[in-house]
Amino acid sequence: MPSKREPRRYWLMKTEPSEFGIDDLIALSNKTEPWDGVRNYQARNMMRDEMKKGDRVFFYHSNCETPGIVGIVRVVKEGYPDPTAFDPKDKHYDPKSDPENPRWYLVDVKYERKLKRTITLSDLKDKAAYLEGLALVRRGNRLSVMPVDERHWEYILSLE
DNA sequence: GCCAACGTTGGC
DNA sequence: GCCAACGTTGGC
Numbered sequence: 001m002p003s004k005r006e007p008r009r010y011w012l013m014k015t016e017p018s019e020f021g022i023d024d025l026i027a028l029s030n031k032t033e034p035w036d037g038v039r040n041y042q043a044r045n046m047m048r049d050e051m052k053k054g055d056r057v058f059f060y061h062s063n064c065e066t067p068g069i070v071g072i073v074r075v076v077k078e079g080y081p082d083p084t085a086f087d088p089k090d091k092h093y094d095p096k097s098d099p100e101n102p103r104w105y106l107v108d109v110k111y112e113r114k115l116k117r118t119i120t121l122s123d124l125k126d127k128a129a130y131l132e133g134l135a136l137v138r139r140g141n142r143l144s145v146m147p148v149d150e151r152h153w154e155y156i157l158s159l160e
Numbered sequence: 161g162c163c164a165a166c167g168t169t170g171g172c
Numbered sequence: 173g174c175c176a177a178c179g180t181t182g183g184c
Contacts, residue, residue: 041167063181063183064182139165141165142166142167144181
């Protein structure tokens with residue numbers, strides 16, 4: 001009987017290195033971080049419903065000197081309610097998120113590796129012809145969590 | 161620091 | 173349900 005091949009899923013997540021960059025992730029003893037604080041419904045839906053354990057994620061540095069993909073992380077815990085939404089002292093507190101009916105969800109990601117070099121946003125824009133449909137290079141895109149097609153994933157890694 | 165693009169809010 | 177006002181994102 002042919003074995004059923006698990007669909008491999010790929011994503012990209014943005015973070016500001018001045019807040020939490022890849023070196024901050026590496027410095028953690030378990031190299032694992034709950035991706036809390038996301039307050040966007042599209043991103044929420046992906047973390048809550050679609051991201052699966054083992055999925056791989058491009059780790060993207062935004063709002064910095066050289067925006068780009070700096071590494072790869074892996075989903076190690078699937079969607080669960082974002083506890084920071086319930087904490088009045090937290091920067092991302094949302095009084096409308098009820099623990100009985102949570103509004104915000106997150107996943108945990110674990111460090112896998114750094115890229116040999118940063119694949120910059122500028123690199124990706126130069127290769128736009130090969131990356132048609134990639135949300136990151138669509139005009140005005142502001143999503144902080146987005147899917148990446150397998151063909152785009154492979155192509156981007158070939159630029160490393 | 162600027163500002164375009166976008167999501168959310170709230171008055172009506 | 174419309175849409176103007178507002179706040180945020182994020183490249184430059």
